[in-house]
Amino acid sequence: MNLDIAKPYLLFLGDERDRVYAKTAAGLAQWDGENCVGQLRLSADTVDVGLEDLTLDEARIRGARTVVLGIVVIGGQIPPATMSVLCEALDKGLDVAAGMHDRLSDISELREAAARSGARIIDVRVPPLSLPVGTGARRAGKRLLTMGTDCALGKKYTALALTREMTARGLDVDFRATGQTGILLAGSGIPIDAVVADFLSGAVEMVSPIADPGHWDVIEGQGSLFHPGYAAVTMGLLTGSQPDAFVVCTDATRTHMAGWPDFLLPTIDEVIELTILIGKRANPAIRCVGISVNTSSLPPHERSDYRLALAAQYGVPCGDPLDGGLGEIVSEVIDAF
């Protein structure tokens, strides 16, 4: 589960114009900005993650070791213009890392470029070769899982913010990565969505192993139980992580599933109900300890009131990892366990 990726990174955004699909780059810029020398964008309207725009040569001068392809493409197909930059990076001796289902190392053009220069291709979304079937056996230690109303609205940020705050309060805690960005940040983890279905909950059991009774694993959630494409991934996470606690992650203004415009977002109530109905099989004590809401689409002066209203409605603390933080949710975790 441990990787060997050389930092600092240059974040490569191709020509992706939709922020939703640039979440790997945005996550690395947000949570590991000190290890990113800049960003490379192919057009003026490509997503901007707030770093300095650099060419490959400029990035090399700043010390970049690895070009991270920081976008996710549905189906994993890499556009031609993006492909040629990856080739050029390898030719210049920079390592290239990516987390799509289609492996860069399966593309002969890239393999040949890497062979010429000696640079490395690192496919983050490659699960371990041998995984067990989930046993469902109760494991010592405590676990918190982030559950979403949809994809790409803050499950990873929530887990990272909770981990930071719990660490600051003196708790014994580990962030457990289950997706490509989390793995690039943490340097370890299993890309759950690339695991073969029969071994999904087994992989999650491996990601959050038996631990001291007071130890917390904060497990990065994926997808949504209500998602037409990815519900099975979420099901494997919930079954395998046997969480004591979960936090519902949502977005203040999103009404429909991102990229699936015919599907309404489920309500927070529906997520809590279904998570408990399924999760109680592996852990009868499972409970919702908070709501994490992405309020970036609201005017700044409305955000706090919005969160207070949600907290009152559901009877649990509500926070935004990027606006005020998740301190109250951590207090709830400490009080409840």
Place this chain on the structure above:
Amino acid sequence: MNLDIAKPYLLFLGDERDRVYAKTAAGLAQWDGENCVGQLRLSADTVDVGLEDLTLDEARIRGARTVVLGIVVIGGQIPPATMSVLCEALDKGLDVAAGMHDRLSDISELREAAARSGARIIDVRVPPLSLPVGTGARRAGKRLLTMGTDCALGKKYTALALTREMTARGLDVDFRATGQTGILLAGSGIPIDAVVADFLSGAVEMVSPIADPGHWDVIEGQGSLFHPGYAAVTMGLLTGSQPDAFVVCTDATRTHMAGWPDFLLPTIDEVIELTILIGKRANPAIRCVGISVNTSSLPPHERSDYRLALAAQYGVPCGDPLDGGLGEIVSEVIDAF
């Protein structure tokens, strides 16, 4: 999705003593017995699927073309005694087919034996290379999915019995295979449990494609939404098949999950509740049309009363595919749609 496997089969049971893990052999003997020349068992207490015991040479004389490894091993490891029979079969020119996660064609000993004789190794549990992410888009045609309280208690038999009876009543219907035995029977299908998590519901959408409005796909279910190892597989099936109707499959006397003795079987109520809660997202009209109960562990004179009691309790017809059949459930399907 179409395979090319030569019948008739010799069913090879290794030294498996637990019927639960011999369901591939038992299913082929039950539903395609006319294409099986016999069975090969390594010891007297190996599971007996009711065919004549034959050696490899005897099977060849009877015309066998393919030796089917008819057992499932958790984790997919093949015992040594079983392995040597597979080698011998290939050496004698018989094809060998299996449906475990570990591919026979990855084992050099078998590959070499096949190369020597020209016989073929057929790994049924290999999904198509390129699968889409599920769209959740509504597809024309009607779909029925079998949902279980557990693994290995009749979801495939139920789907096959329903397909036969619906065909007999003049309905336009296809059995859709999602597991190795179903695929060996039907000659087509996708082994859903071998699909990478992100593409699970997409694979199921491919298995049950758009069809005439009056056409029925009867889709073979897998696992259980309540299973500690395999719940994610079931979730992908339910999400991708967007069923109009489902039949709950259970066993009259099983109290705990087979192979997971710490997990109680869920109740039929729980299966209906959770299936509808999840399934209504993709198809708001989803409904339970019957209960299929394996009553083989009850005394014959108690079976009918047991089913009548279940039918009264849940308000839907109840049948056993191998004892009296599922005619009443098919009548319910015809009445309801």
